[in-house]
Amino acid sequence: xxxxxxDPGPLSVPEGAIVSLNCTYSNSAFQYFMWxxxxxxxxxxxxxxxxxxxxxxxxxxxxxxxxxxxxISLFIRDSQPSDSATYLCAMNSNDYKLSFxxxxxxxxxx
Amino acid sequence: NAxxxxxxxxQVLKTGQSMTLQCAQDMNHEYMSWxxxxxxxxxxxxxxxxxxxxxxxxxxxxxxxxxRSTTEDFPLRLLSAAPSQTSxxxxxxxxxxxxxxxxxxxxxxxxxxxx
Numbered sequence: 745x746x747x748x749x750x751d752p753g754p755l756s757v758p759e760g761a762i763v764s765l766n767c768t769y770s771n772s773a774f775q776y777f778m779w780x781x782x783x784x785x786x787x788x789x790x791x792x793x794x795x796x797x798x799x800x801x802x803x804x805x806x807x808x809x810x811x812x813x814x815x816i817s818l819f820i821r822d823s824q825p826s827d828s829a830t831y832l833c834a835m836n837s838n839d840y841k842l843s844f845x846x847x848x849x850x851x852x853x854x
Numbered sequence: 855n856a857x858x859x860x861x862x863x864x865q866v867l868k869t870g871q872s873m874t875l876q877c878a879q880d881m882n883h884e885y886m887s888w889x890x891x892x893x894x895x896x897x898x899x900x901x902x903x904x905x906x907x908x909x910x911x912x913x914x915x916x917x918x919x920x921x922r923s924t925t926e927d928f929p930l931r932l933l934s935a936a937p938s939q940t941s942x943x944x945x946x947x948x949x950x951x952x953x954x955x956x957x958x959x960x961x962x963x964x965x966x967x968x969x
Contacts, residue, residue: 776954778957780958787962787963788958795954795955832897836954840885840902
């Protein structure tokens, strides 16, 4: 079993819809939770991070962590075609190595 | 700043050939890593380095070698290429001053096909 599970999708939504992405994990030592965004044929870039249970908002993006259920989510409100990308969750336990999910490919249709 | 650069962008090898993927960063980051990305598997850590002269294995190190003689460069060597090494390879760097999330700065990737 992988440490981090993420449904690879793909996910296709109309412009303006809410996109919901999620990951589950098995390692209770994970403390820091991140979402990376990867455009086609590019390297991933950090989108958001959080380290406690609860919600964190950044513009149209909300990251949610539920440590008791070992479940994290990313919501994109008012989705735009420019949000079309692969979204990877990542997490670590205050050491160097990150554990990544498989990534979910999102397409926002104009 | 160029950030993290990787060469080549594309490469086709025959089984058994060897080659070196180049990675350089100009951000003076101490940490550097190599990942491979395969469909449905996400990013898997191959090797990493926490400073010049220091390297360690990641999750999938077999068939790969690394060295780190300078802060800037972190080449990845494929010793005898196999079709299972067909993948997209990403180099990343980060700074211990970047906080506990260890934000990774990725290069553009090298797409490798082994026939």
